[in-house]
Amino acid sequence: MARQVDYECMNCGYELSSVDEIFWIDDGLDIHIEPLLMTTSAISSEAPVKGYFTRYYCYDCRKFISKFVIFKNSNEISDENIITLIEQYDDSAKIIQFDDVFQKCLECGSDLASKADYSFVLDENDEFHIGESVIDFPESESNKFAGEYHGFFCSQCKKQINKFVITQNNANFTDEEIKAVLKEHTNDLTIFIRRDYDLCPVCGEEIYYLHENSTCPSCMEERLTITNITMMD
Structure with a gap:
């Protein structure tokens, strides 16, 4: 939808x-x-x-x-x-x-197949939600942080690989603070990626x-x- x-x-x-x-x-x-x-x-x-x-x-x-x-x-x-x-x-x-760089296992380097793509948000009440698409949690200034979750599985290591892409950080959490929240809701390896802002390919200014x-x-x-x-x- x-x-x-x-x-x-x-x-x-x-x-x-x-x-x-x-x-x-x-x-x-x-x-x-x-x-x-x-x-x-x-x-x-x-x-x-x-x-x-x-x-x-x-x-x-x-x-x-x-x-x-x-x-x-x-x-x-x-x-x-x-x-x-x-x-x-x-x-x-x-x-x-x-996005290929994030589709290899951190331990053995094997290519990973995507098993799930969801959106997630930590709301103003410190409740963590994961939904089926980005529209489940539209951007809001009341969210503490939000983004996209991509689930992978390494058949060699038999591990679930979790990738979280942060697209919104209204609370200005540090990387360690965000990792602490994510680790409460994930198992095994977690790949944490902060999405940097993009620059215009024409003039170099922020878009x-x-x-x-x-x-x-x-x-x-x-x-x-x-x-x-x-x-x-």
């Missing part, structure tokens, strides 16, 4: 729609960018290349930046070919990030995910306001 959020600037009338999206490259080397639904999730799981797709905004360049985070299911398509396909997909500025209260990219004076939220199944 994906969530579409519509925004409007009450000063200049600028409108923006944001949808939870994924992408995949099929066997014919065609790129698909679609809302994160049960049907598209099932299709992407069989594709040789899949991943997350997000649009950010650079206020310095005054343009949107596309970000592709790539998870490979097959070695039949080289990294170089994937980069070329994505770069040629359209004329937008792009950030292309491979932003537009949401409620973001500065309007058109007039640069008012904040965006949510006008409608639609759940897509």
Whole structure:
């Protein structure tokens, strides 16, 4: 299930729609960018290349930046070919990030197959929740920290490998404080990754995910306001 959020600037009338999206490259080397639904999730799981797709905004360049985070299911398509396909997909500025480094066992180095992908959050009451998709726990200033969980299993070491990607840290917890919370809810090895902010590939300045209260990219004076939220199944 994906969530579409519509925004409007009450000063200049600028409108923006944001949808939870994924992408995949099929066997014919065609790129698909679609809302994160049960049907598209099932299709992407069989594709040789899949991943997350997000649009950010650079206020310095005054343009949107596309970000592709790539998870490979097959070695039949080289990294170089994937980069070329994505770069040629359209004329937008792009950030292309491979996630292969986190799909090897920390102990034996074996390639790992993904077994589960969830979202998680530590809420304002110190309660820890894990859900089935990122839309289960939308970003909120009341969350202490939140992010994405990816579960792997090493058949050689017979261990569950847990990867947590922190995407929100409103409480400004240190790495050790976040690790302490995560260890209460995981077993065996835990891979802890903090997601760094992204820089514009054109000008090098920080880019932003537009949401409620973001500065309007058109007039640069008012904040965006949510006008409608639609759940897509």
